[in-house]
Amino acid sequence: MEIRELRYFAAVAEELHFGKAAQRLEMAQPPLSRAIARLERQLGVTLLERTSRSVTLTEAGAVLLSEARSILSAVAAAERRTRQAAQSRPRLVLAVKSGTAGGLLAKLLDAYRAEPGAATVDLLLCEAHQQQELLHNGQADVALLHLPFDSTAGLDSEILYTEGQVAILPASHHLAGRSQVRVAEVSALPELPMARWPDHDGSYPAGPGPEVKNLTQLFQLIALGQATVIIPESAGTDLRRDLAAVPVLDAPPVTTVIAWPPQSRLRAAADLIRVATRL
Amino acid sequence: MEIRELRYFAAVAEELHFGKAAQRLEMAQPPLSRAIARLERQLGVTLLERTSRSVTLTEAGAVLLSEARSILSAVAAAERRTRQAAQSRPRLVLAVKSGTAGGLLAKLLDAYRAEPGAATVDLLLCEAHQQQELLHNGQADVALLHLPFDSTAGLDSEILYTEGQVAILPASHHLAGRSQVRVAEVSALPELPMARWPDHDGSYPAGPGPEVKNLTQLFQLIALGQATVIIPESAGTDLRRDLAAVPVLDAPPVTTVIAWPPQSRLRAAADLIRVATRL
DNA sequence: GTGCAGCGATACCCGGGCGGTATCGATCGG
DNA sequence: CCGATCGATACCGCCCGGGTATCGCTGCAC
Numbered sequence: 308m309e310i311r312e313l314r315y316f317a318a319v320a321e322e323l324h325f326g327k328a329a330q331r332l333e334m335a336q337p338p339l340s341r342a343i344a345r346l347e348r349q350l351g352v353t354l355l356e357r358t359s360r361s362v363t364l365t366e367a368g369a370v371l372l373s374e375a376r377s378i379l380s381a382v383a384a385a386e387r388r389t390r391q392a393a394q395s396r397p398r399l400v401l402a403v404k405s406g407t408a409g410g411l412l413a414k415l416l417d418a419y420r421a422e423p424g425a426a427t428v429d430l431l432l433c434e435a436h437q438q439q440e441l442l443h444n445g446q447a448d449v450a451l452l453h454l455p456f457d458s459t460a461g462l463d464s465e466i467l468y469t470e471g472q473v474a475i476l477p478a479s480h481h482l483a484g485r486s487q488v489r490v491a492e493v494s495a496l497p498e499l500p501m502a503r504w505p506d507h508d509g510s511y512p513a514g515p516g517p518e519v520k521n522l523t524q525l526f527q528l529i530a531l532g533q534a535t536v537i538i539p540e541s542a543g544t545d546l547r548r549d550l551a552a553v554p555v556l557d558a559p560p561v562t563t564v565i566a567w568p569p570q571s572r573l574r575a576a577a578d579l580i581r582v583a584t585r586l
Numbered sequence: 587m588e589i590r591e592l593r594y595f596a597a598v599a600e601e602l603h604f605g606k607a608a609q610r611l612e613m614a615q616p617p618l619s620r621a622i623a624r625l626e627r628q629l630g631v632t633l634l635e636r637t638s639r640s641v642t643l644t645e646a647g648a649v650l651l652s653e654a655r656s657i658l659s660a661v662a663a664a665e666r667r668t669r670q671a672a673q674s675r676p677r678l679v680l681a682v683k684s685g686t687a688g689g690l691l692a693k694l695l696d697a698y699r700a701e702p703g704a705a706t707v708d709l710l711l712c713e714a715h716q717q718q719e720l721l722h723n724g725q726a727d728v729a730l731l732h733l734p735f736d737s738t739a740g741l742d743s744e745i746l747y748t749e750g751q752v753a754i755l756p757a758s759h760h761l762a763g764r765s766q767v768r769v770a771e772v773s774a775l776p777e778l779p780m781a782r783w784p785d786h787d788g789s790y791p792a793g794p795g796p797e798v799k800n801l802t803q804l805f806q807l808i809a810l811g812q813a814t815v816i817i818p819e820s821a822g823t824d825l826r827r828d829l830a831a832v833p834v835l836d837a838p839p840v841t842t843v844i845a846w847p848p849q850s851r852l853r854a855a856a857d858l859i860r861v862a863t864r865l
Numbered sequence: 866g867t868g869c870a871g872c873g874a875t876a877c878c879c880g881g882g883c884g885g886t887a888t889c890g891a892t893c894g895g
Numbered sequence: 896c897c898g899a900t901c902g903a904t905a906c907c908g909c910c911c912g913g914g915t916a917t918c919g920c921t922g923c924a925c
Contacts, residue, residue, distance in 0.1 A: 309590065325902060351669065381656060393644070590912095639873095
């Protein structure tokens with residue numbers, strides 16, 4: 308099994324159309340058909356059921372597609388990381404979501420810069436659901452994730468710290484003066500529906516609240532008395548004057564972890580991780 | 587970058603000798619030299635420093651070696667899993683260490699067998715340090731691991747349960763009657779040195795205690811008054827009459843987790859995991 | 866210092882495989 | 896029943912991967 312064959316198979320399995328897949332791969336259709344047939348022969352497995360009108364994945368094909376994606380991603384990562392390691396000036400890409408506790412991040416970067424032989428750290432601002440992919444395909448070396456929202460599937464990680472969550476309310480709201488509230492109290496406010504974040508696939512979950520993309524948007528809406536939200540404490544510091552943050556007693560605690568691909572051998576990444584866990 | 591090239595590179599990087607590597611790959615040396623040179627040219631990176639007397643890895647080469655091992659492992663896994671998925675009779679390989687809580691395992695297997703469409707579960711008994719590798723290269727689909735001894739690096743996992751640890755002592759020992767002890771008390775017994783388990787690489791850590799390989803050996807030694815050990819509660823149930831288990835207050839708790847490779851798409855594995863978490 | 870042994874690189878050759886074009890055969894729609 | 900669509904097959908040319916022979920360098924023995 309060669310990488311080229313996996314790339315071919317992935318294209319066909321995703322397009323479910325040999326012609327389209329060949330176009331995507333910038334090659335003619337016959338050699339593609341042959342390559343897939345050969346792959347099937349070598350594996351001794353039928354990957355695709357074809358009629359002259361349609362192509363469908365077999366169960367084995369679905370398994371191989373999932374494995375192929377992960378392998379292709381790993382190969383891209385290997386190329387990127389190898390090239391990176393050959394640079395004289397080591398660089399380290401740290402993937403963070405916009406909204407990651409600014410204080411922690413600044414402290415981490417400062418502490419790391421003080422290390423002997425510290426690499427240049429490039430911050431890669433991204434959406435939450437991209438982080439794992441970036442780590443897996445080598446576009447990032449390290450990421451800060453928030454459990455339980457993000458998953459550390461296939462990654463190594465170390466816990467940095469755990470914090471509670473707060474409800475963000477208009478300063479004038481009657482709950483805003485409370486020293487603490489419960490999830491049920493906040494979600495039971497019909498005049499302030501819970502804002503909705505995009506899901507992993509970019510779509511929004513159903514609900515009455517407004518759809519938001521970032522904290523600025525969100526705070527604007529809350530200040531206008533259009534919504535509320537429950538977010539980690541650290542994201543609710545330094546609020547605008549017209550907003551109030553109230554600790555939510557029974558919201559699940561949020562854990563910030565530093566995560567990296569398990570086979571990572573970058574000295575710079577190891578250093579950053581060591582510094583992070585000692586903060 | 588092709589898989590063949592990675593296999594070639596890994597062989598050379600491990601042997602640090604083109605001739606030996608070629609022999610291992612069952613090919614002649616010149617095409618191997620050329621393949622590596624081509625790989626370096628395509629990456630634009632020097633992977634190996636060669637003189638006519640020695641071959642050494644560059645930093646970039648070390649990175650690629652680590653990535654290559656993980657990719658080759660993933661490819662082997664992809665082939666195994668694809669072939670497996672094509673079998674009409676689904677099988678599931680569960681990797682467990684000898685010594686894994688028998689009660690939990692039996693309950694899990696019983697509960698899973700009752701599932702509709704349950705696959706045949708093959709138990710793969712192995713050493714602790716093999717489990718991750720088996721999962722990564724596709725020889726196993728699911729494993730039971732024990733934190734903090736085993737690592738879930740690069741795996742998905744769910745916590746099954748957490749237990750304390752007990753010290754195993756000869757029944758006649760003066761600590762055997764205690765309702766609880768501390769780590770310091772047990773490790774401060776010069777007449778009963780702590781038994782040593784093999785490390786990840788098969789070697790034993792230094793220390794005064796006897797080297798043991800399995801529980802039977804170990805219990806024999808303890809009964810003879812030659813050693814003691816601290817192990818998870820569940821491994822210390824149903825002891826021989828001449829042994830006693832005493833809870834160790836300050837030993838770190840042991841968590842049993844069920845772990846699987848993150849890109850796993852096996853329905854049977856998902857079922858088993860669901861059953862396990864509901865036990 | 867000289868000759869030899871060990872090792873990686875180079876030169877050259879051959880065959881298989883990969884990719885291309887042309888075409889077939891099956892299937893569905895009108 | 897005919898044409899459009901789509902995957903498979905036939906056939907061809909060339910590149911590349913692998914083989915053998917040999918070179919060039921280097922460390923070591925004497």
